Amino acid sequence: MEFKKLIIIAVGIAITMQSFAAYKTGSNKSSKPDGYVNHHGYVDLGLPSGLKWATCNIGASSPSDYGNYYAWGETTTKSSYDEANSLTYGKDTSALQAAGIIGASGNLTMQYDAARANWGGSWRMPTKGECEELERVCKWTWTIQGGHKGCKIVGPNGHSIFLPAAGWREESSLSFAGDYGFLWSSTPDESNTQRAFSPNFSRSSYYVGGDNRDNGRSVRPVLK
Numbered sequence: 001m002e003f004k005k006l007i008i009i010a011v012g013i014a015i016t017m018q019s020f021a022a023y024k025t026g027s028n029k030s031s032k033p034d035g036y037v038n039h040h041g042y043v044d045l046g047l048p049s050g051l052k053w054a055t056c057n058i059g060a061s062s063p064s065d066y067g068n069y070y071a072w073g074e075t076t077t078k079s080s081y082d083e084a085n086s087l088t089y090g091k092d093t094s095a096l097q098a099a100g101i102i103g104a105s106g107n108l109t110m111q112y113d114a115a116r117a118n119w120g121g122s123w124r125m126p127t128k129g130e131c132e133e134l135e136r137v138c139k140w141t142w143t144i145q146g147g148h149k150g151c152k153i154v155g156p157n158g159h160s161i162f163l164p165a166a167g168w169r170e171e172s173s174l175s176f177a178g179d180y181g182f183l184w185s186s187t188p189d190e191s192n193t194q195r196a197f198s199p200n201f202s203r204s205s206y207y208v209g210g211d212n213r214d215n216g217r218s219v220r221p222v223l224k
Contacts, residue, residue: 033055034052034159035052037119037121037122037123037223038119038120038121038123040054040055040056040119040121040123040221041054041055041056042054042055042223043055043155043159043160043161044155044157044159045134045138045153045154045155045156045157045159045160045161046155046156046157046158046159047133047134047137047138047155047156048133048137049130049133049224050224051126051130051133051222051223051224052222052223052224053126053134053161053220053221053222054115054119054123054161054220054221054222054223055161056220057164057166057183057218057219057220058070058114058115058118058119058218058219058220058221059077059118060164062146063145063146063161063162063164064145064146064147064148064150064162064164065146065148065164066148066164066166066167066177066218067166067218067219068218068219069081069166069168069169069174069216069217069218070114070184070216070217070218070219071085071086071087071088071089071213071214071215071216072086072088072184072188072196072198072213072214072217073087073088073096073101073108073112073196073213074086074087074088074112074114075112075113075114075117075118077216078216079172080171080172081169081170081171081172081214081215081216082170082171082214083214085214086213086214087101087112088101088188088196088213089193089194089212089213089214090193090194091193092190092193093106093188093190096188100112102188105127106187106188106190107127107186107187108125108186108187110124113125113186114184114219115219115221115222119221121223122223122224123221123222123223124186124221124222124223125184125185125186125219125221125222126183126185126186126220126222127185127186127187128185128186128187128197128208129187130185130222131183131185131197131199131208132208134153134199135199135206135207135208137155137156138153138154138155138156139153139154140152140153140201140206141153141154142202142203142204143162145162145164148164148165148178149164149165149178149179149203150162150163150164150165150166150181151163151165151181151201151206163181163183163201163220164181164218165177165178165179165180165181165201165202166181166182166218167179167180167181167182168180168182168211168215168216168217169215169216169217170215170216179202179203180200180201180202181199181200181201181202181218182198182199182200182201182211182217182218183198183199183217183218183219183220184196184198184217184218184219185197185198185199185208188213189210191210192210194212194213194214195210195211195212195213196210196211196213197209197210197211198210198211198217
C-alpha cells in the first residue's frame, strides 16, 4: 500500500476544484452517446479541443461499471500489479523512446496504448493536457449512478459522462473503490521514472498528478 500517496490525498494537497459540486444521490444518468466507433459509444462534451470521451471504461458493460485495470503502457490485464512485472516502471524518457513505448510527442505510441489495443479504430488514451482540459471547462458533481459512486462531468454544451470511483489495483488487491477514481493518461512524468500522469478524483477534489506506473488503473478512451 502506498501510504505516502494516501496521506497526500487525505491532507488535500491535491487541487480542490471550484467547479466540484456538492454530493448528490439518485440516478443522474449520463447523456446518451452522440455516436459510436467500433461499437463503443462516445459523448461530445463541447470541449474547445473537440475531443470526444467514451461513455465507459475499457472492460465495462455500462458507464458505472469499473471495467478493467491496466498498468501504464500495458494493454492487457493481469492477476498482480507490481514493480517486478511492470513493463515501464523505472524507465526514463530516453529508455521509453528507445523501446518505442513513447513517440516524438512524448506520449504512448499506439502499440502500447490500452485504448487503441482493445477498442481499435481511432480510440486512444487521453494525454495529460486533455485530462486537464476536462477539469478546466467542465462541471464536476460527486454522485451515485448504477449503484457506484463517482463523478458526473457536464461539458459546456450540457452533455455529460460518468466516471466511477474505481480505485486502483496494487499487487492483487483492489484499494479504495468507491472513494477515489483514477484514469491513466498517455503521458509519462519526465521528472520521475516511476510515474505517469493520471487524473485523480474523489468527493472533494480533482487533479492530474504522477502515479506509479506499476499500479492497475482504469482507462477511459477518447477520440477526435
